[in-house]
Amino acid sequence: MIPQTLRPYQARAVDDSEAARRGLIVAPPGAGKTTIAAEIIRRELAKPRAHPQAPRRLIIVLAHRKELISQAAARIENNTGHAPQTISAGRIEGPLGARVFVASVQTLSRRKAWLKQAAGGVSLVIIDEAHRSLAKSYQKILDELPRARIIGLTASPYRLDGKPLGDLFDQMITTAQPDELIEAGHLIEPxxxxxxxxxxxxxxxxxxxxxxxxxxxxxxxxxxxxxxxxxxxxxxxxxxxxxxxxxxxxxxxxxxxxxxxxxxxxxxxxxxxxxxxxxxxxxxxxxxxxxxxxxxxxxxxxxxxxxxxxxxxxxxxxxxxxxxxxxxxxxxxxxxxxxxxxxxxxxxxxxxxxGWPTADRAWSLTDREDRPKAAEALPGFSNCGRCFALFIRRGRTACPECGQPLPRSELRKPPIETREALTEYKRQKQQERQAKAAKNADRLYIRDVAEGDRRGYRDGWAAARYKARCGRWPTQELKAAAIRKIRNV
The missing domain is CATH 3.40.50.300 (P-loop containing nucleotide triphosphate hydrolases)
Incomplete structure (x- = not known):
């Protein structure tokens, strides 16, 4: 067993998960989801039995790929000292008497008899890549374990079909935002x-x-x-x-x-x-x-x-x-x-x-996944042919990165955007454009809510116009702000 020192945000996430019945831990890439999961497992195994005749606490870790199963099993053993059994490809491997089971969702969902036998002792289920957890195969497993706490971990609490993860989880535990991880040296700015x-x-x-x-x-x-x-x-x-x-x-x-x-x-x-x-x-x-x-x-x-x-x-x-x-x-x-x-x-x-990959994001268990809107053009920018930097052309005669003079054609007219030329994005400009567009979309939504209220339209009318305009549903916070606005609260 290798003792692990938790980073402050990892320790907070583990502490917060203790009180969660169905908690979803959101951790950006590089935040150490497996380390968090291993510490949650270690603490669960250290808890005493509910009463002397109660079965030992058992833990199931669900993953959807063989590589994830072997990787998780190795990390759990290293960090907790407990060697798990693995359940994958129709086989159970590992030491007899194991209290932790790292299982393939596809395999375990077909082992109903095993689940029924283990259900009395399973006190905790951990779901890796929990944005997948509303799928039927996961639900088959969880339906057999009604007494167990459920802790999910994901870097991206979104589903492709747009269903909110609040259908399964009732508490979201946010570890750290990317900017915090970059400042601490755990992530890099690309x-x-x-x-x-x-x-x-x-x-x-x-x-x-x-x-x-x-x-x-x-x-x-x-x-x-x-x-x-x-x-x-x-x-x-x-x-x-x-x-x-x-x-x-x-x-x-x-x-x-x-x-x-x-x-x-x-x-x-x-x-x-x-x-x-x-x-x-x-x-x-x-x-x-x-x-x-x-x-x-x-x-x-x-x-x-x-x-x-x-x-x-x-x-x-x-x-x-x-x-x-x-x-x-x-x-x-x-x-x-x-x-x-x-x-x-x-x-x-x-x-x-x-948007920018390391931008801070607001997560929600109740909102649908934000769908992308049509990408905006990048007017007034030049793409350096030597270093490929992207920069605002106005008032410039040369690339600010490498000093390459702009061609005369670019000094006279906007450059022709070809498939062969990629441009370097700058985070601040990218976020400024997106923030301006988001602010305008929110303003128009509040106006539509007021108009719909005046005309007696259903609540979904303004939301549908918002989605058609910018490609995503309004958040619960925006809906509440619109109601306060029209009621002058």
Whole structure:
């Protein structure tokens, strides 16, 4: 057992979870969710039995991928001294008499007899990546454990279908905001290059709250991508370990072929990749001499996988989900042992749609997921052809980053935005635009609430207009502010 020293916000989260019957702990990437979970488990195991004849306290940890199961089991044993049993792929492995069970959701949901037998002793269920916990497979398990406390952990308390997580959890426990983690040295501020996608996805249908996978893959693999993925890797991140998030399996394989043709060692991962091959690929990326430079993947490395030395995340997969966006960019926000920077190269318009990745966010158990609105253009900006910096063109004759003179054409007229040019985003300008747009949307919503009240419309009329205008539902706080305004409270 390795004693662990909790960071102050981790200790607060563990303390707050003690009183929670169904608590959701929200921890940004790099905040140490597994460390928090291990301490909650250690404290639960140390509690005495409710009475002398009561069964020993048992704990179930739910995860949805094999890698997450083995990773969690190892960390729990190291931090608590209790070796868990694992329940995965139809097998139970580990020491007899274990009091902690790290289980695959898919496997455990089919073991109803085991759940009924264990139900009397299970005092705590911990759900990793708890934004998935409203799925039927999770509910089958929880229905058999009505007496157990439930603690969920997630970096992104959003569901693709927009259902609020308050349907399961009744208390949200926020650990720390990204700015606090950056100031403490637990996260790094990334450099970001990208551009909005414009109308590239106008003909892609929506499915289950996000873009239709087949149509999205075809659109992003059609040569109309908002920048040449390989070219920008060579210009911005050459020699760095990088992970590419592709729109589909064929798209990922196509990108690997393009990287290989350019002399970059690359490999592909998807859900059908055999476990031993997947392990070898990730080990090669992790190796100190990293014989592998780039891993292109489809829906594999978004959650529960960490490589502090990862130098770049390449977003080639648009998404309507802020939660998925946070998970993808979170892979590159950990401090590098070598002290290097973290790059986000956004070919998918994700930053323009969902905002700065390390911005503080307001979470809620009751509100629906904020949907992205159409990305705004970036008028009046120039993209340096030498260093790719993004800057306001007004009054300038040269790039403020590297001194490269602006072409005469850019001095006379706005630059033509091409798919080949990505621009560097600056956090302050990005947030200023978003704050101005949000303030205007809130003002119009309050006006609509007053108008709807005057005309006798239903409450949902103003909310529907708000969502149509800016792509998300009004928050409970905004609704309350609108009511106070029209009633002069």
């Amino acid at each position: 450099r970001i290059f990208g551009r909005p996608l414009g109308g590239l996805l106008r003909n892609v249908k929506k499915q289950a709250g996000d873009y239709h996978k087949g149509q999205l893959s075809a659109a992003m693999n059609s040569g109309e991508l908002a920048g040449a993925v390989v070219d920008h890797y060579m210009k911005l991140a050459r020699g760095k370990r990088a992970v590419v998030f592709a729109a589909g399996v064929e798209h990922s394989r196509s990108l690997v072929a393009q990287f290989t043709a350019a002399g970059v060692t690359a490999a592909h991962l998807d859900g059908s990749t055999p476990a031993n091959e997947r392990r070898e690929i990730l080990d090669n990326l992790r190796s100190n001499d990293h014989p592998l430079d780039v891993v292109c993947n489809c829906e594999i490395l978004t959650e529960g996988w960490d490589l502090p030395e990862l130098g770049a995340v390449i977003l080639a997969r648009p998404t309507m989900s802020p939660g998925l966006y946070i998970q993808m960019v979170g892979r590159v926000l950990r401090p590098k042992p070598s002290g290097g920077e973290g790059l986000i190269i956004d070919h998918a318009g994700c930053v323009a749609a969902h």
